[in-house]
Amino acid sequence: MTITAARLLRLPAVLELTGLRTTSIYGQAKVGLFPPPVKLTERCSAWPEHEVAQVNAARIAGKSAAEIRQLVARLVAERQQTAHAA
Numbered sequence: 001m002t003i004t005a006a007r008l009l010r011l012p013a014v015l016e017l018t019g020l021r022t023t024s025i026y027g028q029a030k031v032g033l034f035p036p037p038v039k040l041t042e043r044c045s046a047w048p049e050h051e052v053a054q055v056n057a058a059r060i061a062g063k064s065a066a067e068i069r070q071l072v073a074r075l076v077a078e079r080q081q082t083a084h085a086a
Contacts, residue, residue: 008038008046017052032069035076051075 009017014025018034028034034055037045054075058068 007049008040009049009052010044010046014047014052018056032072033065035072035079038079048075048079051079 011022011025015021018025020028025034029036035047035051037047039045054071055068058071063071
């Protein structure tokens with residue numbers, strides 16, 4: 001998957017898009033059910049918009065926790081490949 005323009009979302013936007021609270025976002029990221037944030041600075045993190053959208057779509061489609069974990073693992077792997085290519 002080639003990403004041409006990745007928009008980064010700060011936590012308030014992620015909370016609004018997912019309907020989750022801060023502890024849920026970080027807790028789900030810890031267990032592989034939500035992508036981890038990208039560190040922008042020491043005190044600033046954000047999430048790629050397309051990753052949040054894909055996880056939301058999987059939840060809406062009724063995917064299982066195992067399927068969402070696979071999706072998140074793929075998204076994180078793609079993120080790392082993109083970072084190494086840059």
